[in-house]
Amino acid sequence: MALETTRWDPAEYLDNPKKIAAYIEAAFEDGDPAIIAAALGDVARAKGMSQLARDAGVTREALYKALSPTGDPRLSTLLGVIKALGVKLKVAA
Secondary structure, eight states: OOOOOOOOOGGGGOOSHHHHHHHHHHHHHHOOHHHHHHHHHHHHHHHOHHHHHHHHTSOHHHHHHHTSTTOOOOHHHHHHHHHHHTOOOOOOO
């Protein structure tokens, strides 16, 4: 009998600000830009891509492209998304 699996979608579990902040923080701790973009994409899907794009000041299509695995978001896009999500970036020594 073959093992049945289902695709895991992190967006289904990002349902409150603490989970979202922890998820994004973990991505930044990894330091890989592709992982950071993917994590932001997961959060954007959880929150609603269209509304988040409006709040971040970009088109939905541009947001999808920027947060795709091959995307390379501009700093202004990244900061707009972070602000639209209601989270803050911190720098620590």
